[in-house]
Amino acid sequence: MTLVRWLKRHLVVLAGLLTLGYLLLPNVVVTVFSFNNPKGRFNYEWQQFSTDAWTDPCGVADLCGSLSLSLQIAAWATLGATVLGTLIAFALVRYRFRARGAVNSLIFLPMAMPEVVMAASLLTLFLNMGAQLGFWTILIAHIMFCLSFVVTAVKARVMSMDPKLEEAARDLYAGPIQTFVRVTLPIAAPGIAAGALLAFALSFDDFIITNFNAGATVTFPMFVWGSAQRGTPVQINVIGTAMFIVAVLIVLSGMVISGRRKRQRA
Amino acid sequence: MTTVTEAPPPLAPTPQKKPPRRRGRLTPYWLLLPGILWLLLFFALPMVYQASTSVQTGSLEEGYEVTWHFATYWDAVSEYWPQFLRSVLYAGTATALCLLLGYPLAYLIAFRAGRWRNLILILVIAPFFTSFLIRTLAWKTILADGGPVVGALNSLHLLDVTSWLGITAGDRVLATPLAVVCGLTYNFLPFMILPLYTSLERIDGRLHEAAHDLYAKPFTTFRKVTFPLSMPGVVSGTLLTFIPASGDYVNADLLGSTDTRMVGNVIQGQFLRVLDYPTAAALSFILMAAILIIVTLYIRKSGTEDLV
Amino acid sequence: MMTKDTSGDVRLSGISKTYGSFTAVHPLDLTVPQGSFFALLGASGCGKTTTLRMIAGLEEPTSGSVSLGDQDVTNLPPYKRPVNTVFQSYALFPHLDIFENVAFGLRRRGIKSVKKQVEEMLELVQLGEQARKKPHQLSGGQQQRVAVARALINHPKVLLLDEPLGALDLKLRRQMQLELKRIQTEVGITFIHVTHDQEEAMTMADTVAVMNAGRVEQLGSPADLYENPNTTFVANFLGTSNLIEAEVDTKSGDEIVLKAGGGKLSLPAARCSAPTTTGGKVLVGIRPEKISLTHADDAGGIPEGRNRITGKIADSSFIGVSTQYVIDSPVCPEFEVYAQNIDRDARLIPGADVVLHWNPAHTFGLDATQDIDAGVETVGEEASA
Numbered sequence: 001m002t003l004v005r006w007l008k009r010h011l012v013v014l015a016g017l018l019t020l021g022y023l024l025l026p027n028v029v030v031t032v033f034s035f036n037n038p039k040g041r042f043n044y045e046w047q048q049f050s051t052d053a054w055t056d057p058c059g060v061a062d063l064c065g066s067l068s069l070s071l072q073i074a075a076w077a078t079l080g081a082t083v084l085g086t087l088i089a090f091a092l093v094r095y096r097f098r099a100r101g102a103v104n105s106l107i108f109l110p111m112a113m114p115e116v117v118m119a120a121s122l123l124t125l126f127l128n129m130g131a132q133l134g135f136w137t138i139l140i141a142h143i144m145f146c147l148s149f150v151v152t153a154v155k156a157r158v159m160s161m162d163p164k165l166e167e168a169a170r171d172l173y174a175g176p177i178q179t180f181v182r183v184t185l186p187i188a189a190p191g192i193a194a195g196a197l198l199a200f201a202l203s204f205d206d207f208i209i210t211n212f213n214a215g216a217t218v219t220f221p222m223f224v225w226g227s228a229q230r231g232t233p234v235q236i237n238v239i240g241t242a243m244f245i246v247a248v249l250i251v252l253s254g255m256v257i258s259g260r261r262k263r264q265r266a
Numbered sequence: 267m268t269t270v271t272e273a274p275p276p277l278a279p280t281p282q283k284k285p286p287r288r289r290g291r292l293t294p295y296w297l298l299l300p301g302i303l304w305l306l307l308f309f310a311l312p313m314v315y316q317a318s319t320s321v322q323t324g325s326l327e328e329g330y331e332v333t334w335h336f337a338t339y340w341d342a343v344s345e346y347w348p349q350f351l352r353s354v355l356y357a358g359t360a361t362a363l364c365l366l367l368g369y370p371l372a373y374l375i376a377f378r379a380g381r382w383r384n385l386i387l388i389l390v391i392a393p394f395f396t397s398f399l400i401r402t403l404a405w406k407t408i409l410a411d412g413g414p415v416v417g418a419l420n421s422l423h424l425l426d427v428t429s430w431l432g433i434t435a436g437d438r439v440l441a442t443p444l445a446v447v448c449g450l451t452y453n454f455l456p457f458m459i460l461p462l463y464t465s466l467e468r469i470d471g472r473l474h475e476a477a478h479d480l481y482a483k484p485f486t487t488f489r490k491v492t493f494p495l496s497m498p499g500v501v502s503g504t505l506l507t508f509i510p511a512s513g514d515y516v517n518a519d520l521l522g523s524t525d526t527r528m529v530g531n532v533i534q535g536q537f538l539r540v541l542d543y544p545t546a547a548a549l550s551f552i553l554m555a556a557i558l559i560i561v562t563l564y565i566r567k568s569g570t571e572d573l574v
Numbered sequence: 575m576m577t578k579d580t581s582g583d584v585r586l587s588g589i590s591k592t593y594g595s596f597t598a599v600h601p602l603d604l605t606v607p608q609g610s611f612f613a614l615l616g617a618s619g620c621g622k623t624t625t626l627r628m629i630a631g632l633e634e635p636t637s638g639s640v641s642l643g644d645q646d647v648t649n650l651p652p653y654k655r656p657v658n659t660v661f662q663s664y665a666l667f668p669h670l671d672i673f674e675n676v677a678f679g680l681r682r683r684g685i686k687s688v689k690k691q692v693e694e695m696l697e698l699v700q701l702g703e704q705a706r707k708k709p710h711q712l713s714g715g716q717q718q719r720v721a722v723a724r725a726l727i728n729h730p731k732v733l734l735l736d737e738p739l740g741a742l743d744l745k746l747r748r749q750m751q752l753e754l755k756r757i758q759t760e761v762g763i764t765f766i767h768v769t770h771d772q773e774e775a776m777t778m779a780d781t782v783a784v785m786n787a788g789r790v791e792q793l794g795s796p797a798d799l800y801e802n803p804n805t806t807f808v809a810n811f812l813g814t815s816n817l818i819e820a821e822v823d824t825k826s827g828d829e830i831v832l833k834a835g836g837g838k839l840s841l842p843a844a845r846c847s848a849p850t851t852t853g854g855k856v857l858v859g860i861r862p863e864k865i866s867l868t869h870a871d872d873a874g875g876i877p878e879g880r881n882r883i884t885g886k887i888a889d890s891s892f893i894g895v896s897t898q899y900v901i902d903s904p905v906c907p908e909f910e911v912y913a914q915n916i917d918r919d920a921r922l923i924p925g926a927d928v929v930l931h932w933n934p935a936h937t938f939g940l941d942a943t944q945d946i947d948a949g950v951e952t953v954g955e956e957a958s959a
Contacts, residue, residue: 016374019367020389023455026404027393033407044407084301095294103298106305112505112561113554114513116530120537120550121312124319127543144308147301164665167632170652171659172679172728179653182678186669201394207516208530212537224399228520232403240400247395251388 041231085150133215157191465499589638846939
């Protein structure tokens with residue numbers, strides 16, 4: 001009887017934790033299998049424990065090259081999308097102009113479009129223009145689909161910003177540029193950072209759009225895709241695990257630092 | 267209009283409706299120019315090219331020409347309608363499952379997690395930072411033939427039921443619709459949880475107390491107060507899940523078989539392997555139109571137009 | 575003030591502001607003399623903040639000009655005007671500490687050594703200890719003082735205050751009113767203060783301009799506005815007034831005799847702002863605290879020559895220093911009377927017949943074509959304000 005009541009009260013918690021388990025299970029598998037020593041070409045079945053892959057993460061041809069290419073593209077795409085997106089966000093929040101509705105739709109549509117559609121249509125454009133597929137076409141595509149997400153993130157922050165702050169700056173002898181540098185930008189920074197982080201993650205992990213527009217260039221997701229057909233090296237799991245750990249550590253340390261700051265203030 | 271002349275009330279400093287600007291009517295356009303140009307050139311223009319390609323005829327060797335050959339559309343639909351249907355079915359099922367699985371977790375984070383809230387949020391987001399392809403491949407291990415999951419389902423005779431329903435085949439889960447839907451659900455679950463959490467978190471906890479005070483039982487409170495207030499999250503969550511899932515071909519390719527091919531697989535194949543550009547463009551165009559119609563109807567129906 | 579310095583005079587000539595078809599401020603002429611504490615008083619939406627923002631340069635006037643002393647500043651952007659603002663809800667920069675907030679204006683003008691000035695300024699507003707804290711770590715009252723310090727450190731010719739006390743609770747507001755008044759006397763700068771709180775305006779300012787619907791209704795010292803309102807809006811918005819519709823009976827020299835509800839009332843001609851013709855309508859006003867209340871049984875004891883009205887007590891509320899009565903009378907259904915609690919007549923309870931009487935010199939007359947309820951605060955307005 002008491003068990004039933006306990007279950008009833010904590011049903012939501014149990015269901016939630018089960019979902020969390022479902023979400024994290026693949027990461028556990030990826031981590032465990034990074035220590036596997038598979039028999040064949042594929043790393044899907046557990047054989048025996050080994051740290052070979054961890055000691056030699058670049059031991060597979062092209063893997064680290066594709067990783068560094070992905071990091072480069074992600075960095076440039078983040079820079080491009082963040083700059084362009086921030087400008088748009090400011091224009092949308094801070095000014096009234098005629099084409100507002102149209103601009104909003106143009107920002108919204110890429111987020112409401114299956115990636116495969118954008119990928120395919122962009123490829124028809126590049127084919128029609130006779131563009132050489134590769135680094136530049138990937139970068140163009142990545143900036144394009146990251147842009148909307150940056151706009152959304154920055155817009156949210158700028159909207160919550162009191163326009164009186166900028167008025168106060170102008171009232172206190174700060175010209176337009178000084179107002180922007182000294183007041184607007186520092187206050188909007190968290191939103192811009194969030195947008196940039198999102199853009200980096202999206203670009204780094206993108207497969208579908210890249211697959212259409214990469215030509216012979218191989219990014220990290222494309223390397224993984226290719227290996228799924230030819231044979232999956234354990235090193236993939238090593239890199240996946242490392243990425244997960246680094247991401248969690250960065251977020252955790254960020255939280256610890258901001259938490260400590262808050263405590264100092266109090 | 268009164269808000270323009272009068273400062274807002276002291277306790278609720280809302281941003282002013284009309285920011286004052288003395289000069290530079292063109293400033294917003296200058297700010298917009300680079301980004302909008304980028305979107306016009308690399309998002310809108312490609313759509314035009316795609317539309318034009320879809321009504322071209324010709325061959326790779328001789329080149330293509332616009333001949334307003336609308337028959338391509340008819341051929342594409344009549345040949346690939348099963349894949350279209352599958353896309354809608356799989357993506358719809360995955361979306362429903364995401365809502366079912368994601369809601370308790372979002373609720374848990376918003377109301378019951380206490381000091382664990384941030385940690386759980388991180389755990390929901392962190393998988394994003396591992397390549398989704400690697401994580402999807404992990405499902406090959408989890409659902410492997412003779413693996414623990416298949417074994418458990420088998421011993422419970424659940425596989426017989428699913429086979430009878432036609433979503434698994436024999437003793438296998440891999441290479442069946444079940445595996446594909448499972449992968450889709452997994453991949454897009456965070457896109458459901460985060461908007462749900464955001465809208466749940468905004469709900470004032472005192473509303474629950476008020477509902478209890480007004481004789482609502484826990485479940486009634488949920489049905490009459492919590493769930494309606496979380497509708498914006500439900501709407502954007504389902505859209506953020508359904509749209510990418512319907513165009514996805516990775517899960518169908520890695521976890522499915524030729525019998526689970528979705529429209530994304532066809533487009534990808536036509537574009538990158540068969541090189542039949544008009545058919546591929548027509549398929550992609552149909553998918554886009556279908557999604558836009560579904561999204562528009564859905565947003566109208568749910569009455570939240572301010573998703574952006 | 576003594577030295578006839580006019581460099582801090584603010585002169586608005588024909589200044590107006592329209593948004594599309596909506597006129598926020600009708601063409602307005604106003605001069606605020608150097609060193610004065612000037613208040614713009616009005617309900618929300620009356621155009622007072624817009625007027626202030628046009629002086630600050632944050633809003634461009636549709637017509638007219640703004641001058642400071644001899645300088646026309648109409649076309650100067652805010653950052654080139656020798657005018658500073660204390661914003662409503664303060665607009666302190668959240669990413670800068672208190673010291674940097676106060677130093678902001680000096681640094682923007684290229685002043686290098688700001689330390690001494692900022693420290694002195696923080697001392698003036700008693701916040702020396704808080705220099706390295708962030709704005710959100712301070713209380714509302716402290717934030718308010720930072721906002722004042724941040725503006726004053728620039729030695730502006732005019733300090734503009736936009737509802738500076740609106741976010742504070744009542745007790746703190748009283749305290750800050752005196753504090754601001756003290757600072758103003760100390761620094762001698764012209765203060766222009768926007769508020770919707772009539773008590774605040776009357777306590778602090780030496781001149782008050784009452785604004786309504788984009789126009790200045792009346793301008794004067796607080797006592798002058800209170801005793802001699804020229805419009806129903808001023809009569810109702812500043813304190814409470816009983817307004818009675820009356821007909822002019824006779825005019826003789828400096829006295830007007832009016833008919834109201836069968837009785838006669840006397841009104842000094844000098845205190846009537848409306849044109850009067852025999853048989854014409856006039857609104858008669860009297861402040862509730864000027865009225866004496868006598869039980870009907872003692873009516874014989876009321877001296878001759880006082881205006882009198884009969885009625886019945888509808889309601890009374892005891893509020894300590896005074897008792898507020900609502901009287902139901904034939905000339906006015908809800909006549910308000912505030913009686914000092916000196917000797918309380920136990921018979922004055924709801925239902926009692928009474929005579930209201932007052933010295934005719936306290937009566938004022940207003941144009942009867944106006945809305946009799948203009949400026950009356952209603953429950954709905956209060957909730958939305």
